[in-house]
Amino acid sequence: MGSPARTTSSLRRSVERHYDSLALLYRTFWGQHIHHGLWLDGDSPPRQAQESLVSHLARRAQIRRGERVLDVGCGYGASSRWLSRQLDCPVTGITISRKQAGWAKRHNAKTDFTAPISIVRADAAQLPFAEECFDIVWVVECIEHLIDQRAFLLNAARTLRPGGRLALCTWQRGGGVSADDARVSAVCEAFLCPSLASMEEHRRWCVEAGLKVSEAENLTRHVSATWDILLRRVKRRWLAPLKPLLGRETRRFVDGFPSIAQAYESGAMSYGLLVAAKPGR
Secondary structure, eight states: OOOHHHHHHHHHHHHHHHHHHTHHHHHHHTOSOOSOOOOSSSOOOHHHHHHHHHHHHHHHTTOOTTOOEEEETOTTSHHHHHHHHHHOOOEEEEESOHHHHHHHHHHHHTSOOSSOEEEEEOOGGGOOOOTTOEEEEEEESOGGGOSOHHHHHHHHHHHEEEEEEEEEEEEEEOTTOOTTOHHHHHHHHHHTOSOOOBHHHHHHHHHHTTOEEEEEEEOHHHHTHHHHHHHHHHTOTTTGGGGGGSOHHHHHHHHTHHHHHHHHHHTSEEEEEEEEEOOOO
8 A cells, every 4th residue: 555645646636537537427417516416395407406505505504795715626616606696705616627627717707707706726635725714615525535534624624714614515424334334335436535424523523623513414315316317317328329438437437326326225325514613703
């Protein structure tokens, strides 16, 4: 086994290559929001459900107009644009992917916003920002790719101003499920996740970072339909002839869709929302 630094570097390159090489596939299957949808009631279209997840997290974090946001793992910038349009928030979005950053910048340049958006290529494992410069650290389905999630939360807390909040939606292990559970390992292998933490671990790490947890919500039953939709999409007739032409990593990614659906259904995996605040002075 290599040194921690080498392991981290190798993972960073793999995640960067994954999102660069699968840029078209992600936009085809997910659209601009490359995260789960949220169905609290009714049968909303997938894109509307994805925006519902964003608005739900924004409400839970009590984001106020004009608050300065760091969008970690911003993807194609869809959450950043929503926060700018709906809440007049200046947003700095970071992504490890060159293609995601380029697409987000081009799309943003064609759109008028009520507050500025800056897209930066950066590694979430090493946030390149000064202390106490953001009111909100917004993280939707990003820290699953990090080897040391505890270190990330410590670093995120460092960038928050007093009274600022961490707003997190993330894949988690189910309650009482061990880290080496085969169902969890299958998800981690397919989706480049070193491990999945539990809600209890995330809560503890937030407290260790000096944050006070105000919201901790299990959204699994409201988001799991995402994978029913994606499984239907990958079975479309036009995709079948293309599958043998896809690279090995791409095939592994697509073939991993059933594993995450099964992990949710069995309770091995859950989807958590967590909000934690930095005490004010």
